[in-house]
Amino acid sequence: MLPHKARDELVNSTRFGDVSTNENVNDVILNTPTETAIKSRKHSENIQLDKTIKELESIIKEIRNILLLILLSPGEIGANQLNMILDALYKPKENKSKPLESQNTTSKSTIIPLVSTPTPLPSTTKQLVTTEVVNTKSISKNQVNGDKAKKVKKNKKNKKNKKQKTKRKKYPKYIREAMNDFRDILTEYNEVWAEYQMMQRFLPVMLVLICMFYFVSVVNADHHIRYAELHSNDFPEHGLDEGWLTINVSSNWIIQLYALNDECWKCPFVHVTTIPDTASKITLPVNTTFGTTIVLKRKHPGKDIEEDFCRFHQKFREGGNYWVFIDFETYITEECEVLLINHPLPAEMPILYAFLVLCALPVLILLAKFVFGKARKSSSLDVTEPSTKSKKDLKLSSHHTKSQSQDNDQTTEVKIQPEESSSTKDHKRTRLKSLDTFRGLSLVVMIFVNYGGGGYWFFDHPPWNGLTVADLVFPWFIFIMGTSMNFSFKGMIRRNNTKCQILLKIIKRSALLFAFGIILNTNWGPVDLEHIRIPGVLQRFSLTYLVLAIIELIFIRNYNIPKERSCAPLNDILSLAPQWIISLGILAAYLGLTLKLEFPGCPTGYIGPGGLHDGGKHYNCTGGAAQYIDVLVLGKNHIYGNPTPKKIYQTTAPHDPEGILGTLTSIFLCFLGLQAGRVLICFQSHKERIIRWIIWGVLTGVVGAVLCKGSQNDGWIPLNKNLWSISFILVTASFAFLLLSAMYIAIDILKIWEGDPFIYPGMNSIVVYCCHDIFYRFFPVNWQIHDDHLSLLLKAVWDTSIYVVLAYVMFKKKIFVAL
Incomplete structure (x- = not known):
């Protein structure tokens, strides 16, 4: 059903619009019709309103069936059937001036199948949408002049027995716009679905091609790695902060190799070497201290023109064995992959080892001092000859006794003076x-x-x-x-x-x-x-x-x-x-x-x-x-x-x-x-x-x-x-x-x-x-x-x-x- 607002608008347009008569609203208001005329007018208006509402409900039902059919069996609506449906929905119906009750019985129904292919539809989609098309011919002729129109108005009683022209029904503007939009949507959907059906035909082929391409690339990469591993022993031993870069060429091109070190500030690319068209591979030492940008350029034979087709930046690892394979695919895609064949250890690992050794060295020294000190102490306790120790004790005791027997002040002087002199001596030799x-x-x-x-x-x-x-x-x-x-x-x-x-x-x-x-x-x-x-x-x-x-x-x-004060x-x-x-x-x-x-x-x-x-x-x-x-x-x-x-x-x-x-x-x-x-x-x-x-x-x-x-x-x-x-x-x-x-x-x-x-x-x-x-x-x-x-x-x-x-x-x- 229509919303309330749209329905009220439709009622107003039907009641006062130009639907069944050419009279405008002012004529209706100014004239004073009789009671019979008023009842007749109200009856005709009610009939027309019911008729319009039923037609709108029929249109909505048809649209719902079409949408349901599209959802259940997309892509199977033919262009001809779609146009017939839309024409039937959009064109006004032409009927004779017969009572509304007998109109449905006299009208013919045309059944339009919505499936263009002979393939049977599912049970849910076997419903057929019927569209009621009125086959009555239009009798609208322009032969009736103005005098006959006046006679028709005067002789209202004979009006029912004569043929009248059913005027073209004017739907409201928003209904016409909605139907046009719906027509465009269905048309576009049908075109997209036709393209999708075309793609469905080639989809298996496309999937096969993709799988083949992936398989070939994987096999090719694995072949490259195996080839590089097989020839990795052909290189001499690398130097300090060096790795090896091998460029394998499978095309008859003359390739120029340029390089740029990241540490080189505002420097141009430097020409390193030329790979002739007869060479299958070339191996170069690369610096591993800083990053390097490498560019490969193809030189056209007979022309002084070079074009880039491979560019990559790499921070090479010391002892790394790097490979780049150049073929026609690399030239087309302008992308080249750098493969690291071996797995060298980080060059900074020896620093960690040396650091651990240097940290353990003081601990070992302290442990050695403790062990030897304890052994020396135990050996001194095993000495049983008291002669040396007793002599020292006797000397010290006699000296101390002598000092005490002479004077207490002298004893203090003997104890304090050496400490004072030693402190003075230490003060002189004090260094920061x-x-x-x-x-x-x-x-x-x-x-x-x-x-x-x-x-x-x-x-x-x-x-x-x-x-x-x-x-x-x-x-x-x-x-x-x-x-x-x-x-x-x-x-x-x-x-x-x-x-x-x-x-x-x-x-x-x-x-x-x-x-x-x-x-x-x-x-x-x-x-x-x-x-x-x-x-x-x-x-x-x-x-x-x-x-x-x-x-x-x-x-x-x-x-x-002075030490006691600062500046x-x-x-x-x-x-x-x-x-x-x-x-x-x-x-x-x-x-x-x-x-x-x-x-x-x-x-x-x-x-x-x-x-x-x-x-x-x-x-x-x-x-x-x-x-x-x-x-x-x-x-x-x-x-x-x-x-x-x-x-x-x-x-x-x-x-x-x-x-x-x-x-x-x-x-x-x-x-x-x-x-x-x-x-x-x-x-x-x-x-x-x-x-x-x-x-x-x-x-x-x-x-x-x-x-x-x-x-x-x-x-x-x-x-x-x-x-x-x-x-x-x-x-x-x-x-x-x-x-x-x-x-x-x-x-x-x-x-x-x-x-x-x-x-x-x-x-x-x-x-x-x-x-x-x-x-x-x-x-x-x-x-x-x-x-x-x-x-x-x-x-x-x-x-x-x-x-x-x-x-x-x-x-x-x-x-x-x-x-």
């Missing part, structure tokens, strides 16, 4: 253990790194920008040198040395350091004075100490601050105000020279690695102004010729990481260490010292992180050890402040750690450093080993342990060497 331990830790890590560090990339310097463990130790040494400078100056002032004497000592120490550095630079082979390297590690120490010590000597102040809250900074001004000026000079110095062939302010960087536009500009100053002052043959970016960026220009320009920032770093030592001089409270060190550590770290934007390459001033950039010295100084605070708490305050074993190399740093450089080629420090991470790591630990033992022996022998 945390500082010695920090120096020793830096030295031990430096030796470990210089002896290979197990061949790991994070124990080596980065190609250009970035920060690794190896980059920390040298700046920490510079920082500690500045911290120790406070105590050396304090000792010289306490001994009443004049400024001239102090200046001579400064020059002497700087000259010795520089000379030792030059000598150690010639340790690698025959000396060629035309190509001897002048800069170096000890040379950087020498120049840094010389400049900062002279500045400190000029503005020297009183270091003798004012900012006195540690204010006492170094002139030094701060000069140090900041040195830092500004470094920045100005780096960014504003013009030099031929390179853009002003360039701080890149040169070579392939930036598309190779600045190939010989490695280091920018730093390289230009070194070449200008020292000469091209007297600086380091194998810089760290040489392998990745393929540079050819020399660059010295310990050059002249970087000395300016190392002076500022040493001054920050001087500031840390001044905190020890000015403040006696542990809390005051630690708070200030932590503040300095956080401040320098934040400024350094802002300058580099927390990024490796995208900052304003990236972290760069080759250039000793401002961000680099600030970040390393931050680590130094925080690490010194931690060691000071653990060693000097809580005393939970004595600094072993790093404190021993820290007290003889110059001896240990020189020995590790001199005896590098001698046994038992150096011998031939297998080139893998485990062997190299064990050798580096062994070599470093030799110098730690040497420092321990010197400590026990009380041999301390200082310049």
